[in-house]
Amino acid sequence: MDFFSxxxxxxxxxxxxxxxxxxxxxxxxRGKLFMIDCGEAAxxxxxxxxxxxxxxxxxxxxxxxxxxxxxxxxxISTMALLGRxxxxxxxxxxxxxxxLDVVERLYCEGIDYKITFHEVxxxxxxxxxxxxxxxxxxxxxxxxxxTCGYLFCENTGLPHIKREMIDAYNIPVSQINNIKAxxxxxxxxxxxxxxxxxxxxxxxxxxxxxxxxxxxRPELSEMVKGVDLLFHEATYPESLLYRAKQTYHSTAREAAxxxxxxQAKKLCIGHFSARIYDEESLLKEAKDVFQNxxxxxxxxxxxx
Amino acid sequence: MDFFSxxxxxxxxxxxxxxxxxxxxxxxxRGKLFMIDCGEAAxxxxxxxxxxxxxxxxxxxxxxxxxxxxxxxxxISTMALLGRxxxxxxxxxxxxxxxLDVVERLYCEGIDYKITFHEVxxxxxxxxxxxxxxxxxxxxxxxxxxTCGYLFCENTGLPHIKREMIDAYNIPVSQINNIKAxxxxxxxxxxxxxxxxxxxxxxxxxxxxxxxxxxxRPELSEMVKGVDLLFHEATYPESLLYRAKQTYHSTAREAAxxxxxxQAKKLCIGHFSARIYDEESLLKEAKDVFQNxxxxxxxxxxxx
Numbered sequence: 001m002d003f004f005s006x007x008x009x010x011x012x013x014x015x016x017x018x019x020x021x022x023x024x025x026x027x028x029x030r031g032k033l034f035m036i037d038c039g040e041a042a043x044x045x046x047x048x049x050x051x052x053x054x055x056x057x058x059x060x061x062x063x064x065x066x067x068x069x070x071x072x073x074x075x076i077s078t079m080a081l082l083g084r085x086x087x088x089x090x091x092x093x094x095x096x097x098x099x100l101d102v103v104e105r106l107y108c109e110g111i112d113y114k115i116t117f118h119e120v121x122x123x124x125x126x127x128x129x130x131x132x133x134x135x136x137x138x139x140x141x142x143x144x145x146x147t148c149g150y151l152f153c154e155n156t157g158l159p160h161i162k163r164e165m166i167d168a169y170n171i172p173v174s175q176i177n178n179i180k181a182x183x184x185x186x187x188x189x190x191x192x193x194x195x196x197x198x199x200x201x202x203x204x205x206x207x208x209x210x211x212x213x214x215x216x217r218p219e220l221s222e223m224v225k226g227v228d229l230l231f232h233e234a235t236y237p238e239s240l241l242y243r244a245k246q247t248y249h250s251t252a253r254e255a256a257x258x259x260x261x262x263q264a265k266k267l268c269i270g271h272f273s274a275r276i277y278d279e280e281s282l283l284k285e286a287k288d289v290f291q292n293x294x295x296x297x298x299x300x301x302x303x304x
Numbered sequence: 305m306d307f308f309s310x311x312x313x314x315x316x317x318x319x320x321x322x323x324x325x326x327x328x329x330x331x332x333x334r335g336k337l338f339m340i341d342c343g344e345a346a347x348x349x350x351x352x353x354x355x356x357x358x359x360x361x362x363x364x365x366x367x368x369x370x371x372x373x374x375x376x377x378x379x380i381s382t383m384a385l386l387g388r389x390x391x392x393x394x395x396x397x398x399x400x401x402x403x404l405d406v407v408e409r410l411y412c413e414g415i416d417y418k419i420t421f422h423e424v425x426x427x428x429x430x431x432x433x434x435x436x437x438x439x440x441x442x443x444x445x446x447x448x449x450x451t452c453g454y455l456f457c458e459n460t461g462l463p464h465i466k467r468e469m470i471d472a473y474n475i476p477v478s479q480i481n482n483i484k485a486x487x488x489x490x491x492x493x494x495x496x497x498x499x500x501x502x503x504x505x506x507x508x509x510x511x512x513x514x515x516x517x518x519x520x521r522p523e524l525s526e527m528v529k530g531v532d533l534l535f536h537e538a539t540y541p542e543s544l545l546y547r548a549k550q551t552y553h554s555t556a557r558e559a560a561x562x563x564x565x566x567q568a569k570k571l572c573i574g575h576f577s578a579r580i581y582d583e584e585s586l587l588k589e590a591k592d593v594f595q596n597x598x599x600x601x602x603x604x605x606x607x608x
Binding site for chain 2: 014015016017018021022040041043044047048064065066067070071073074077078081082095098099102103106107274
């Protein structure tokens, strides 16, 4: 249960193609699922990946363009049909609310769970959600409408128990939570076993940043410093830079510049324009700047 | 170009499964496309079938349940992205209008084509659309909300020219339209060639009826008398008749009863419940009553 994975369910841009579906990703962390963006047919992709809808409690929407939200009505309906009762939280720029309101009014009569809308301020970099496992920060982006990315920072976990020490010194199971929380143990013969002798350090906390859609903003790197994985949109190749600027998108080279400046450990590029067939050249372009880059693809899972 | 085909793009019910997608069909008639219902991901299925969006001018919606309409926002957006300028006509019960209005207001700013909404009276059986090729009738159905099916009646075409007669008597090409319209021809030697000598009769007009979603209504058969193909929903097997009645759906046997009473030439059953894995038993159940039955399936094309 100690994994932190990012599932790519859709990584195309506005117009779906035979190659790519609209934007949607799912983070799986310690048994919980978090969705980022919800393009059309997200629920089908979710199902295909073998993910469990009942583990999904929070959806984070970057901005109110159709290719990032048209999967919400179907997902919400299916959750109701499956008998969901747990609250569903949707975090999004305020522009989404009008759409959700009409979907709830027209199609959600009698559903047995509550949908709570959390308005995200797209202009500030702040913690917008936290629980025992994670903190989620908003990342202001620059697109044609108010847009923000999200930074998922795992909380530091507890140290790991050395099983062999527990066995060797006959330490009662009832003491394990105390030891994880910092305690040591005194053995029957009076030997003092320190906390450090009984445990190994916790897994270092992992971080994932999602930046889509956005025009090139090198200053983003400050907010995503040192992340284990950066997803950054790369709608166009550098040869279509004018088009990227026009439409407030980025090129593959620009995505790599952000990753390099941020000293990210890994970069995943996506949100590919329907016009782009040669994704390998996007990859090459990014790798020339930041070597550890991969292309997003439907069904790809990246383990942090 | 003289074909009349029905493409099944989705034939599941409310909850999509790995086996079936939400409701959507496309009729291809003499080079034009007509869509019936537009469940989530309809545009992807449309694309996968190699159909051409620019040939689609009319969409007919049976009722305002999500699994029949959640594909509209994406389809409308994609048409705009492809540079559509031709008007798009959506025929539907009035309940859909509020959803379309908000989709247009929030997601269609600056699109270059007009969307015209035509309210369909779900209580009357009447012609709701006609052009040179076709007449479309509404078929009142009984579901939990106002719902209607559609009957597509091809207009009688023109007679076919006997190519060999044209060649043998050196009849000028300029006369062909006159002859098709009913004229004969007098040859150079004075021989009178009647219209009947120069032509073979037009292809008999074909009819397709779409009845979904509905509880069993044997009187439907009067409105779909003698159709070449009847699509009738069969959400459940007869063993779940109580559930069909509860939810205003039909069983496979009931669908077949309508086809038999209507003396339809062929029956296609679909709108399968997500709970039903054994579709062969649905087929058997229907065939026991009406032999010429087929199961709907994504990608199936039936030529009339």
